Amino acid sequence: MASPAQQLPPGWVAEWNAEHQRYLFIETATGHSQWEPPAPPVDQQAHSAPSHHSKRRQYAAGQTQAYYGSMEDQSQAQYATTSPPQLQQGGAAGSGQLFTPGLAGPGQFASQQSSYDSGGYQQQPPIDQQQSGYGGVNALADQFSTMGMGGQKQFQLYTANLLTSPPDHRELVRPPPEIRLPPNSCISPSPLANAHWSYQRSTLNAIPTTSSLLNKAKIPLALILTPYRTLKADSTAPLPQPSEGSDTVSGEDPPVPLVTDTVIARCRRCRTYINPYVQFVDGGNRWRCCMCNMTNEVPQMFDWDQTTNSPGDRWARAELNHAVVEFVAPTEYMVRPPQPAVYVFLVDVSHAAVQSGMLATATRTILENLDRIPDTGDEGRTKVAIIGFDTSLYFFSITPGSTDSSMLVMSDTEDVFLPKPTDLLLNLAENRAGIEALLGRIPDMFADNGIVGSALGPALQAGFKLMSPIGGKIVVLSSSLPSVGAGALKNREDPKILGTSKESGLLQAASPFYKTFAIECSRAQVSVDMFLFSAGYQDVASLACLPHYTSGQTYYYPAFNASRTEDAIKFAHEFGEVLAMPIMLEAVMRVRASRGLRMASFHGNFFVRSTDLLAMPAVPQDQSYAIEVQIEETITASFVVFQTAVLHTTCFGERRIRVVTQALPTTSNLSEVFASADQVALATLLANKAVERSLTHKLEDARDAVFNKLVDILSTYKASMTAGGAGASAQLAIAENLKMLPALVLGLLKNVGIRQSAQIPPDIRAYSQALLTSLPSQLLIPYIYPTFYSLHNMPNDAGTVGPQGVILPPALPLTSERFERHGLYLIEDGQTIFLWVGRDAVPQLIMDVFDLPSYEVLRGGKTTLPTLPNPFSQRINSIIQKTREMRRGPYYPHLYIVKEDGEAPLRLWALSLLIQDRADVLPSYHQFVSSLKEKVNGNGGGY
Known part of the structure; x- marks a missing residue:
């Protein structure tokens, strides 16, 4: 066990974690926490911080020290216990801009402020040691439950009072509740044998054994998936969870191991992939599935090392030691040979695109990032095509081996066809010089284009015809509202209905063309990314249907003007990163679970092909999906397993299967259900459900549903986990691991995507909703908090x-x-x-x-x-x-x-x-918590 007495790097503190009986090391700036002691600081001279010989600027030192204390004491967060100077002075002119009515006055949050001043996390006493409002029968039940579980570590429930526990940003980057599996549930001692929460996290880390217990807790059971996240080697990368009995974890972000011998062991009944939670029986010749208990033959080549052509070590196989693993798929997993990566760029060349500088910036960015587009080098298979559009379509043909190009113009957009059978879709490696020359000429070719209008729908149809035999990605760069041909849209922005019950209609697709076309794309393994630029209404809600159903992404740049350096840099950076992203093509995803569990509903960018099969023509990195889980029958096992499998083709032409396995313990104890809840996963799920409800009902219904779900959780906790029961209480109790959930819900209610306001343009709101349903938790949480x-x-x-x-x-x-x-x-x-x-x-x-x-x-x-x-x-x-x-x-x-x-x-x-x-009609956090208390006590209405 590491001692906190050792010298820590600047910005780190050590806190004793009574629950785990070990020190937790926390970076005070970001709240990042880990069990492993951080690296000791290097020699002081190596730091770039000013030495005692150098001058350090101080600004308004007198005022600063009066409010925050000495500048030298700022190595950790300091929180004042008095009101700001301007409040004490009676309010200077203009102070009303900063301090709104209803905020905490002097002394109103004294207990909260003292909590901040004490520094670090204040460990709450166990539930049976707290004030009379908590504990009692449930504490005894927990003790009896612990005695009967054969050594399995139990979740200890701690309670926080929201009225005296102000939000603490550091709580959001702490690890979720520890997964406490029963002994001998895993055949591997590897700390990577259970999926890290950055790949897959559950709203509950202890699964109720019955649906009645789950319903009683009022906490929805769901998985938050990010099967393809980027790997980072810096401090922001999440750390692997420590294994049982391990005091430390590695600070690395390990790559996903690849199994190349094409020996894939799967259950004959439920088709689960072999993983660290199976059991070997019959002398190791058979293995028992961890989901359906079926016994299966171990493949003959499972214990053979094909690289050395000699007997191998079974226990060293990646799929038995890693929860996240990738298999090279044999031919029986292929409907057709792996297809090359195909990119078709649909570029708006209308007057609006030329005047804003979008056309020049887009072509320059493609040109500068040709080397970053995933390809296989000398064996290059990647193909690209460029189609321009205004009210007509412009096809560009390049003769192989030449830098000369020809432009074919299609003015009739009613019946789109390909004007040339060849030389439109080009091999990137073989035609590199010609593609570079074309990209350099396009801005000059349309520099004087005065045509206003957009035939985006016909351009999509042309791109689809060009690539549908292969599949791939259509990248749309559009600067104006589609106005010609299929998919033409009208400006339906009406300030009079903003903030009313009719506003949700503006968030739904105005034309059935886009959803119908998206489903056709999904069947042909074509994904669509949308880059939208507009000085006016663009109908993001309609156009975002394409990425939504084809597992693509939407990017929106309101009032884009490339003459502003900041606009050009932002777009070029994001577009370049998308081009360089190693996408996964022709993908299908299925989540399997132990007996008694069923995937009930799905949220994210994909098309549900069958009851539980998700079709994703191209899977971008760092895109999140939420899947709600239903308990269909009583679970008798001591733990359950969720396994996500994604069959895909890499952009380098190899068919693979990525498997993510997560094991979670089961419980019949309501207190353990609450103690295991993951507030970050819950907030991610609520964001997805709120957006979905706003599209099928009203924005007000979405807000009410989120608020009422929080009230249900708090009411159940008060009735079941506190001595106050159903009576009125002066406190507002919640599990310690959920005490940031009200702040996250308030942040969600104030987010542009569902906020009550008559001032939010529908395009801005629609784009925000696209972010809420696709961002991984690491980006979603700061977006709402x-x-x-x-x-x-x-x-x-x-x-x-x-x-x-x-x-x-x-x-x-x-x-x-x-x-x-x-x-x-x-x-x-x-x-x-x-x-x-x-x-x-x-x-x-x-x-x-x-x-x-x-x-x-x-x-x-x-x-x-x-x-x-x-x-x-x-x-x-x-x-x-x-x-x-x-x-x-x-x-x-x-x-x-x-x-x-x-x-x-x-x-x-x-x-x-x-x-x-x-803000406006939206409450402060103090008011929000007070309304929650009144609602939980049976008084008052909404927030």
Whole structure:
């Protein structure tokens, strides 16, 4: 067991975890936690933090120290126990912009503030040691249950009072409740024998044995899947879970092992792939399935090492030691030979696309990323085609081995056909010079194009005809609303219905063409990615149907103008990352589960081909799926197994099967159900269900459904897990591992995707909903619960490089009460970054960060920070770069400067991310929790 007395790197603290009887090491800047001690700090001279001989700028030191304490004490988050200076002074002019009615006044959250001031996580006493409001019968039941489980470690339930436990951002990056399997359930001692939560996580890490117990808990049972996540080697990569009896885990992000000998052992009855949770019987000649208990023959070549042509070690096989493994599929897994990767670019060449600079930026980005498009080098199989469109279609043909190209124009878009049978779909390696020359000429060819309109539907039909015999990916780059031919749309944006019950109609597809076409694409193994640019209405809701049903992705760039460097950089980065992404083609996914469990409903970007088979023509990395699970019969086993299998073709032409196996214990104890709940997985599921309900009902129904589900969970916990039972209580109890769930639900209710407002354009709302249903948990959680940093008084090591990369400042509570008028703050949600500048910021800070003489000459809006020759500027830029790079996915957030007295729309946009504040008709966190308490006690209405 590591001792916390050892020297820790800057920004790390050690906390004793009473539940696991070991130290947990936490990075205070990000909340990242691990069991393994972090690497010790290197020699002090190697750090970029200022030494005692160097000067360090301090801004408004008197005010800063009065509110936060000494600057040298900022190595860990400090939270004030008094009101901000402007409140104490009676409210200066303009303070109403920052402090909204209904927020906590002086002393109102004193207990919450003291909780922050104490630093770190405050371990709550076990339920039987808490105040009289908790414990009692359930504590005794837990003790009796523990005595009868044959040594299996039980979940210990701890209770938090939401009225005295303010949200703590660090809770969201802590590991989910530990998976406590019974002894001897796994045949491998490997710490990787159970799926890491970044691949697959369950809303419950202890599965109820009966549907009645699950229904009583009111917590939905679901899996959150990200079968193809990117691998990262930095500190933001999630760590493997420790195995039983292990005190540490590795800090690496291990690659998925590949089984190449084509020996695939599967159950004859349920078709489960052999995994670490099977049992070998009959002298090792047979194995018993962990799902249906069927005994199967071990394949003859299972114990033979084909690389050395000698007997192999069975226990070293990857599929018996790793929960996530990939098999090279033999021919019986192929309907046809593996197809090459095909990319068809449908590029808008209309007047709007030329004027905005989209056409030039898109062709330049494709040209610069040709080397990054997945291919097999000298054996290149990848094929590409380019089709331009305005109100006509433009096909480009290149003669093999030549740089000359010809353009074929199709003005009649009513009956689309291919004007040439060959030389439209080109081998990338063989025609590289011709493709490069064409991409360089296209912007000049349409530079004077004055045609307004879009034949996107016919262009889609042409691209489909071109690639349907093979399959692949259609990449659409569109700058205007489709107006000609199939799929033509009308501008249905109506400000009068925004915020009303009719608004949900704007979030549904206006034309059946797009869903019908998407299903045709799915059958032909064609996926569609949409890159949408528009200064006006684009009907994102209709166009996003294509990626939704073909497992693609939607990207939206409102008011795009390539003359703004920031717009061009964002699009070029994201488009380039998509082009370089190693996609998985011709994929089908199925999730199997132990007897008594059934996959009930599915959420995400795919098409459900049969009751449980999901068709995905191309699987992008870091896309998430949610699958709800139903308990059909009583489960008698001590643990259950979920196994996700994805059969696919790599972009390099190899047929493979990725298998993700997760084992979870079962329980008949309600307290264990609550103690094992994963609040991050729950929030991810609720986001998916809220979006789905808003499309089939009303936005108000979606919000009410999310709120009522939270009330149900809290009511059940109060009635079953506290001594107060059904009577009124002065507290609001919830399991310690779920205490951030109300904050996440509030963040979801305030998210643009489902927020109550009459000011949100339908395109913005539709794009937000596309994000809510596709982002993996690592990106979804900050999207609904942003991050807030103070920069002007950040710790000395913040922004410098530590053993785990750039050190971030401590995260602040999401409330404008933290603002100081002389301060500089960063607010980000993974999609947008705001730099909030207080009106009394000293000139030296403005000069050091923005290279301007004073606050008055600083302009708000979208910007790129200069990198200046001073340490503070370099640290600020490092923090912004770290914020952009630390999460998975292709997204590149814009940076906006927000002045405290600047433009109202931009200021309100930034303030909307501070979800603990009241905004319009939406409550503050304190008001929200109070309404939850009233609702749980049987009083009051909604939030």
